[in-house]
Amino acid sequence: MSTINLKETEVPVREVRLGSITGFEGTADELVRCSQAGTLKDSTRNFSQCMGCSSGNAFCQLSMIQDAAIINHGPVGCAGDFFTFNFTYRVGQMERNLPAVNGRYFNTNIEEKDTIFGAVEKLESTIRGVYERVKPNAILITTSCASGIIGDDVESVASSLSEELGIPVVACFCEGFKSKIWTTGFDAAYHSIVRKLVKPPKQKTNKVNIVNFWGSHIFDDLLRPLGFEPEYIVPFSTVKQLEHISEAVATIQICPTLGTYLGAALEQVYGVPEIKSPPAYGIAGTDTWLRELGKVLDREKEIEEVIIKEHIRVLPKIKEYQKQLKGKTAYLTAGAAHGHALIALLRELGLEVQGAAIFHHDPIYDNGDPASDALAHDVNTYGDIKNYNVCNKQAYELVNILNKVRPDIMIARHGGMTLWGAKLGIPTLLIGDEQFGFGYQGILNYAERILETLDNKEFVINLAKHSTMPYTKWWLEQSPFSFLRSDLDVKIY
Amino acid sequence: MSKFIEQPRYSCALGAQQSIVAIKRAVPILHSGPGCGTKINRLLGQGEGYAGGSTVPCTNASETEIVFGGEERLKSVIEGAFKVIDADLYVVLTGCTSDIVGDDIGQITGEFQTENKPIVYVETGGFKSNNYVSHETVVNAIIDQYVDKFSPDKSKIKRLVNVFASIPYQDPYWIGNLEEIKRILEGIGLSVNILFGEKSDGINEWKTIPNAEYNIVVSAWAGLGIAKHLENKYGTPYLHFPYLPIGAAETSKFLHQVAKNLNLEHHRVEYFIKQEEKRFYSHIERTADFMLEFRYGIPRRFYTILDASYAVGFSKYLLNELGIIPAKQFIVDDTPEEFQDSIRNEFQHISELRAAEVEFSIDAGAVQAKIKNDERKNRALILGSAWERDLAKEIGADLLIISVPVAYRLILNCGYAGYNGGLRVIEDIYDRVLDTYR
Numbered sequence: 001m002s003t004i005n006l007k008e009t010e011v012p013v014r015e016v017r018l019g020s021i022t023g024f025e026g027t028a029d030e031l032v033r034c035s036q037a038g039t040l041k042d043s044t045r046n047f048s049q050c051m052g053c054s055s056g057n058a059f060c061q062l063s064m065i066q067d068a069a070i071i072n073h074g075p076v077g078c079a080g081d082f083f084t085f086n087f088t089y090r091v092g093q094m095e096r097n098l099p100a101v102n103g104r105y106f107n108t109n110i111e112e113k114d115t116i117f118g119a120v121e122k123l124e125s126t127i128r129g130v131y132e133r134v135k136p137n138a139i140l141i142t143t144s145c146a147s148g149i150i151g152d153d154v155e156s157v158a159s160s161l162s163e164e165l166g167i168p169v170v171a172c173f174c175e176g177f178k179s180k181i182w183t184t185g186f187d188a189a190y191h192s193i194v195r196k197l198v199k200p201p202k203q204k205t206n207k208v209n210i211v212n213f214w215g216s217h218i219f220d221d222l223l224r225p226l227g228f229e230p231e232y233i234v235p236f237s238t239v240k241q242l243e244h245i246s247e248a249v250a251t252i253q254i255c256p257t258l259g260t261y262l263g264a265a266l267e268q269v270y271g272v273p274e275i276k277s278p279p280a281y282g283i284a285g286t287d288t289w290l291r292e293l294g295k296v297l298d299r300e301k302e303i304e305e306v307i308i309k310e311h312i313r314v315l316p317k318i319k320e321y322q323k324q325l326k327g328k329t330a331y332l333t334a335g336a337a338h339g340h341a342l343i344a345l346l347r348e349l350g351l352e353v354q355g356a357a358i359f360h361h362d363p364i365y366d367n368g369d370p371a372s373d374a375l376a377h378d379v380n381t382y383g384d385i386k387n388y389n390v391c392n393k394q395a396y397e398l399v400n401i402l403n404k405v406r407p408d409i410m411i412a413r414h415g416g417m418t419l420w421g422a423k424l425g426i427p428t429l430l431i432g433d434e435q436f437g438f439g440y441q442g443i444l445n446y447a448e449r450i451l452e453t454l455d456n457k458e459f460v461i462n463l464a465k466h467s468t469m470p471y472t473k474w475w476l477e478q479s480p481f482s483f484l485r486s487d488l489d490v491k492i493y
Numbered sequence: 494m495s496k497f498i499e500q501p502r503y504s505c506a507l508g509a510q511q512s513i514v515a516i517k518r519a520v521p522i523l524h525s526g527p528g529c530g531t532k533i534n535r536l537l538g539q540g541e542g543y544a545g546g547s548t549v550p551c552t553n554a555s556e557t558e559i560v561f562g563g564e565e566r567l568k569s570v571i572e573g574a575f576k577v578i579d580a581d582l583y584v585v586l587t588g589c590t591s592d593i594v595g596d597d598i599g600q601i602t603g604e605f606q607t608e609n610k611p612i613v614y615v616e617t618g619g620f621k622s623n624n625y626v627s628h629e630t631v632v633n634a635i636i637d638q639y640v641d642k643f644s645p646d647k648s649k650i651k652r653l654v655n656v657f658a659s660i661p662y663q664d665p666y667w668i669g670n671l672e673e674i675k676r677i678l679e680g681i682g683l684s685v686n687i688l689f690g691e692k693s694d695g696i697n698e699w700k701t702i703p704n705a706e707y708n709i710v711v712s713a714w715a716g717l718g719i720a721k722h723l724e725n726k727y728g729t730p731y732l733h734f735p736y737l738p739i740g741a742a743e744t745s746k747f748l749h750q751v752a753k754n755l756n757l758e759h760h761r762v763e764y765f766i767k768q769e770e771k772r773f774y775s776h777i778e779r780t781a782d783f784m785l786e787f788r789y790g791i792p793r794r795f796y797t798i799l800d801a802s803y804a805v806g807f808s809k810y811l812l813n814e815l816g817i818i819p820a821k822q823f824i825v826d827d828t829p830e831e832f833q834d835s836i837r838n839e840f841q842h843i844s845e846l847r848a849a850e851v852e853f854s855i856d857a858g859a860v861q862a863k864i865k866n867d868e869r870k871n872r873a874l875i876l877g878s879a880w881e882r883d884l885a886k887e888i889g890a891d892l893l894i895i896s897v898p899v900a901y902r903l904i905l906n907c908g909y910a911g912y913n914g915g916l917r918v919i920e921d922i923y924d925r926v927l928d929t930y931r
């Protein structure tokens with residue numbers, strides 16, 4: 001278990017904290033066993049393609065706090081994702097009937113001379129300028145490779161300006177070069193929130209924290225009849241709401257890859273219990289998750305009723321879908337825990353999962369509880385997955401694999417990957433809302449979308465006919481893992 | 494200027510990776526942090542092209558490369574790129590990490606250059622400049638390290654010109670604009686190296702850059718550095734047309750200037766221009782009564798929040814050919830000071846009757862506030878970016894998105910340059926206007 005230390009300005013990266021890796025080739029079972037035995041070692045690639053960086057993922061969680069302003073302390077290029085998140089923010093405003101506003105995002109514009117003299121003054125004057133212009137309830141600062149390497153003391157600036165302005169001015173350390181696992185940026189964002197925004201609880205409430213992106217509010221119907229109020233965090237929260245998340249009765253993770261640190265921090269620091277079970281995907285997974293929830297919320301009887309009712313509702317439908325999907329093959333690429341969840345879902349529906357390219361692997365989460373291990377749950381419930389590959393968005397490996405495996409459908413959970421299925425004429429499905437597959441209803445939702453995708457091949461068939469391939473013929477004939485230098489210790493105890 | 498930026502509308506030096514992506518069958522190799530490529534691609538460009546986006550090779554610099562240097566890592570990624578990526582030209586671009594640490598990328602890339610591999614390197618650490626400036630740096634590097642070496646002979650070919658106009662992806666309409674510029678220059682009898690996009694012949698075309706008789710820069714300032722470089726290097730003279738020609742009047746003016754500088758055959762040039770003008774004005778004439786009689790309100794004044802080339806180009810066209818009057822103009826491309834006066838001067842004489850006020854600022858958030866507080870008597874048009882949606886709504890203006898971030902439009906080959914572009918402007922403005930009625 002990693003110990004949460006709020007005194008530290010920075011949270012250690014996942015590689016160090018959790019022993020997470022970004023390169024692996026083998027079967028899911030092997031990976032699970034190495035993880036549990038503590039013998040997991042990372043592999044590196046001699047050739048690699050653009051990934052993503054922590055600063056983007058930190059921004060992803062901070063940028064939709066409704067009354068905060070964000071300052072990205074870096075050269076202007078690091079702010080290239082501002083509008084991407086602003087777009088998401090605005091779509092979410094529509095779904096929540098909120099008035100249309102732009103996120104208040106600023107960049108300090110670090111230039112050449114700043115790399116010599118430091119950019120601390122620039123940061124200070126930006127903070128003051130932003131405060132004047134926006135009058136936000138908090139200012140959050142994301143760092144960059146440049147600010148990190150030149151050694152700007154962002155923490156001190158934040159503290160002194162916080163005092164000067166009388167609002168939280170919070171540093172979030174998320175330099176891209178620090179981690180190969182961009183989800184480290186989530187941890188960085190949560191660390192700064194728990195450190196500087198969350199207040200110690202005054203009283204317990206009936207709220208349940210839901211650590212999620214900006215997904216649909218699917219927990220309302222489950223929690224309200226049980227007497228609890230869902231608190232969807234962090235996007236679309238206000239600073240005030242975040243101050244009180246320590247008062248909740250429990251924390252639900254929509255995806256432990258996202259919320260591992262926040263869940264553990266709230267539990268360790270403020271005693272808010274985290275629901276420790278793989279997220280609710282597939283029948284077995286949802287059953288387990290609900291029972292765990294029932295236990296923590298002390299609603300076991302009511303939850304059993306929900307389970308029975310839902311089984312009666314969905315099981316016959318799932319049988320129908322299974323018939324239609326029987327014999328179909330799928331390949332999956334996604335982030336870690338969500339990928340594991342989707343594997344469960346696909347197999348529940350009777351698809352054969354030929355393999356998966358999952359962005360990274362956390363052998364354990366911050367809560368230190370193996371009960372949260374979704375991949376272990378997959379293997380135990382549905383059997384091993386051959387061709388399980390840990391691959392941080394390396395499109396060249398993916399193309400190579402898809403070209404050989406040729407599944408009936410590819411499922412992707414991240415932009416930049418779908419194209420490769422489509423260029424090969426493989427129907428490809430990308431689902432943005434991670435709540436879409438959650439729970440019993442999620443199985444049905446996915447089944448419908450998979451059938452639609454399988455049925456609608458015209459676009460990909462046509463695209464494949466007219467596409468060029470930027471990969472060499474030589475490469476497509478090699479083993480997909482030719483560049484993976486594996487130091488993996490597969491000795492199993 | 495050391496001010497902060499709200500709502501950025503350009504990228505950092507490394508943003509020039511998109512200029513490489515725009516060259517047919519060329520691929521950038523980033524020696525940078527892991528997130529840079531993706532962030533750039535999110536602002537500049539919809540879709541990854543041939544080998545951009547998730548295909549771009551990158552060393553994904555980590556702590557190890559910061560502490561011990563990243564040269565070995567770069568070498569192995571370059572080797573891999575040659576094996577895995579099927580491209581004609583590989584361009585190594587550095588990010589902040591490498592430039593601060595001081596990796597000797599020239600030496601690493603040099604080893605491949607000695608083997609005559611088609612590879613070029615440029616230092617584009619994000620803090621060095623923005624992508625307007627580094628576009629020049631990168632193009633010049635390709636000329637010096639690749640074109641000069643591989644072009645078989647450097648003698649001038651009559652009537653061959655190189656064009657430096659829209660900066661790919663920074664100008665979201667670059668493909669359409671470059672296509673139109675090529676079309677009209679061919680129309681008056683030139684052979685055109687357009688260098689980027691589908692209408693270019695890729696690196697074969699690049700190799701003939703030294704053979705051009707003339708360089709044509711169609712831009713307020715970005716791109717001039719390339720023409721000057723080529724003048725020094727190959728003695729090629731250049732013509733500077735300091736804004737994007739939009740619509741018949743300005744496009745004809747542009748062509749006349751080119752024809753004069755290059756001494757083109759008068760007849761052919763005039764014939765082409767006549768034909769184009771005839772076609773252009775026939776469309777306007779055919780619909781003029783509709784435009785004149787549409788009585789429910791169309792924009793009377795316009796704001797621009799654009800780069801200098803677009804700002805001047807649109808202002809001339811909207812005012813002189815459509816009678817929409819410039820309100821205050823904001824130029825947000827971080828125009829170097831040496832060019833600001835001549836741009837101000839363009840606005841001073843925007844028509845024979847009128848001057849327009851112009852302000853240079855990189856902080857578009859502040860610009861929005863100024864527009865909001867501006868006094869308005871009639872319906873306005875905003876030429877800006879996706880950031881202007883709420884502003885437009887708030888002040889009851891129509892918004893035509895010309896600048897990145899684009900977000901609310903998908904652009905295939907739409908362009909606003911030239912005769913065709915001018916017509917497209919009218920269609921698109923009326924499209925926005927008419928769509929506001931129930």
Ligand code: SF4
Binds near residue numbers: 146527
């Ligand atoms: S990797 Fe570093 S330089 Fe690149 S976008 Fe991320 S923080 Fe900025």
